Amino acid sequence: MGFRQSSEAGLLLVNIRQLITLRSSNEGPRRGRDLSQLGAIESGAVLCVGGKIASVGKTKDALRDSWIRKNRRKIREIDCAGKVVLPGFVDSHTHPAFTAPRLADFEQRIAGATYEQIAEAGGGIRSSVEGVRKATRAALANHVLEALSQMLAQGTTTVEAKSGYGSNLDAELKSLEAIRDAARQWPGTVAPTLLGAHVVPREYRGREGKYVRIVCHEMIPRAAEGKLARFVDVFCDRGAFSSESAEHIFFAAREHGLGVRAHVCQLSHCEIAPLLKYDPASLDHLDHVSDDDIAALAAQSTMSPAYQTVATLVPGANHFLGLGRFADARRLIDSGVPVALATDYNPGTSPTASMPFVLSLACTHLKMTPAEAIAAATINGAHALRLAERKGSIEPGKDADLAVFDVADYREIPYWMGANRCAMVIVAGRAGAGNREIAG
Ligand SMILES: [Zn+2]
Secondary structure (H helix, E strand, O other): OOOOOOOOEEEEEEEEEEEEEOOOOOOOOHHHHHHHHHOOEEEEEEEOOOOOEEEEEEEHHHHHHHHHHHHHHHEEEEEOOOEEEEEEEEOEEEEEOOOOOOOOHHHHHHOOOHHHHHHHOOHHHHHHHHHHHHHHHHOOOOOOOHHHHEEEEEEEEEEEOOOOOOOOOHHHHHHHHHHHHHHOOOOEEEEEEEEOOOOHHHHHOOOOHHHHHHHHHHHHHHHHHOOOOOEEEEEEEOEEEOOOHHHHHHHHHHHOOOEEEEEEEEOOOOOOHHEEEEEOOEEOOOOOOHHHHHHHHHHHHOOOOHOOOEEEEHHHHHOOOOOOOOOOOOHHHEEEEEEEEOOOOOOOEEEEOHHHHHHHHHHOOOOOHHHHHHHHHOHHHHHHHHOOOOOOOOOOOOOOOOEEEOOOOOOHHHOOOOOOOOEEEEEEEEEEEOOOOOOO
């Protein structure tokens, strides 16, 4: 990736036109009006030392700082004149462990077939399973790394990566190993998730309970034992797994010390209250959420951040499926539910690695403001991965993961629809190329 193994004392970004820090005195995920508080600094500067953010402020103060003046020769300085700097995006929902795009599904959908009709006809998630079962771990790892590289080039420095196209013990473990292999070659941070319960595989059709027992008694213990996953996910919906199965899976995950998250209410409403007992880090999609669910999520604001649940919205899937309906982000935000945004990168319903594109969709279709979309894609994404102590804002002590955008105003990031204006990324205090590197 061209990241410098630095022998320098630090990295100093100066003359940042808008430094979007997302700093806050509140420890929990952002709710309501707090979601649009960006903590912007005009003509800002950031000093990164030892992979962490050391100080944040105005350029004129940084240049007067005695430590910086004393170490100036050993500090690499980057002039960000006219540019915007954000925390690197935290993409908290992706499915990169697959082998091929689903082009036949794409054409069938254009011709009018629905997601569920395509799945019934043998397309959908099950058609990706065959490819993953046959693939070597190295081939899968290459695919994951390619996806991670595309994400990094567009400003994403932390990614949650799910298995889920293996649907048997060996292929799910192979997928998680491939994610680990790719993560070791990528400068950013990867949070791996076991999604053994993505689809009931053909050989268990009509025997969901039996398959769920394999997830609980074989996949989860092996993933935990091999330290291959931080989270366990389940697709809980019509045509996927029941709430009862999701509870069994969450219980097993907790028994093995793994965090939990779930796909819920994408195609139809399902009860989320029983799942909240297991303190999921995130519940994702929520296109068909009820008033009671919203009240339950909003009521968590007084709990410790370690137990709060973020609502992660993935408008790329609604867009790619051609749905007229999107999650009701305004109702969620205005009711006090913490909202995050993610790509849902996957071959069937959201083949995009671009967080800027997702921000654009969030503004246009979810009626989120550009400021809310940026906070949802950074600090709330970090909360959705229980990584907010290290990620998601530009504050002293956090990991020095930054994205430099070649725009004069943060609102241009969602505005230039489909464009990649990421000029550079900084990961753990080291500078590497985004779309176009700027001279350092
Ligand atoms: Zn998903």
